[in-house]
Amino acid sequence: MYAYDTKKRPGASLSPQGTSEGAEADQNKSGYIYAPFVAPDLVEHSLGINVIRHTKGKQLYPVIVEDQSLAEMEKLRSEKEKELKDTIDRLSDALQLMEEELKGMPGWRSEDLRNQFNPKIYDKTIQGITDFSRDLSVLQRVCFIGHSNGQLLKSLSPQTTKLYIIGHGGPGVDILAADQDMQRGMVTAEQIAKALSVGGLDPHYRDIRVRACYSADAQHPENFSMAELEKSAKPFGGILGFGKNKKKPFAQSLKEELVKNGFPDISVSGYHGAGVTYSKEDWHARRLRNKGDVQASSVRRKF
Secondary structure, three states: OOOOOOOOOOOOEEOOOOOHHHHHHHHOOEEEEEOOOOOHHHHHHHHHHHHHHHHOOOOOOOEEEOHHHHHHHHHHHHHHHHHHHHHHHHHHHHHHHHHHHHOOOOOOOHHHHHHHOOHHHHHHHHHHHHHHHHHHHHHHHOOEEEOOOOHHHHHOOOOOEEEEEOOEOOOOOOEEEOOOOOOOOOEEHHHHHHHHHHOOOOOOOOEEEEOOOOOOOOOOOOOOOHHHHHHHHOOEEEEOOEEEEEEOOHHHHHHHHHHHOOOOOOEEEEEOOEEOOOOOOOOOEEEEOOOEEEEHHHHEEEO
C-alpha cells in the first residue's frame, strides 16, 4: 500500500503492508489483545478479531485484562455465549416451524423446504445459524487472562509480539471508551501508558496497535485517498494552531505518553476510519460512511 520515509515526515507513516518483507515480518509475530477496562463491547471486539483468525485457520489471540477484572470479563463472556445460543435456538426453531407448516401441503418433500417456503429467507436463516454457531465456538475458545501481577506483560517479547488495544474511539479524541457514545469506561492515553508501564511491559517493547475507530485520525476523513488520510492524521487546533489543546490521533497521543513513561523504542499504530467488529470479508475492515470497506492493514498508520 502506501509507504513513506519517516525521516522526511517524523512521527507517522502509513504501514508498508504492500511489501513482502513487511508483511512477512508482521505474520511471524504472535499477538495479544489488551483490554484497558471491562465492557460487553470489548468482548464483542475480541470476538470479532478472533473470528477472522479462526476463518484463516490461525491461532486465536488471548485477551489480557486486569487481574481484579478477570471474573467480571468471564461473566460478560458467559452472557454473550448465552445470547448466541439463544439466537441459534431461535433460528433453528424458526426452521422447524417452517417445516411443520409445510408438511400438510400436497406433494410435500422435506428436501423441498427451501423452495416451497422462501429461498431467500431460508438461506438467510441457514447462514445465520452457521455464522452464530461459528462465533459461539470461537468465543468459547478465546482465552481471557489476567496480568498475573505484572508477570504476563513482562514476558511479552519486544521483538516477536504485538499488542492490540481495543475500545471505542473518535477522531482527535484522547480517550478510549466502553460504548459508541463515548460516555462509559473512559481511559486516556496517559492512563493506558501508565498502566502498561506499571503492569510490567518491557521498556523496549516495539509494536502496539490501537483498534479503536479513527485511532489514526485527528479529524474525520472524507475518503480513503492518500491525500485525505495525510490531512486527517495531521494534528490541528489549539491556540493559533499549537498548544496542549491541539487535537491529535489517539495513536499519536499514546505514542507520546509511552515515550514519557520510558518506552523509547515504541511504535504505536492507529487505523483510519471506523472499525468493523464483524467483517463480511475474511479480513479486518475499516469503513467510512457511504464509502465502502477497505482492508484495515491498507490504512494502518505508524506513529
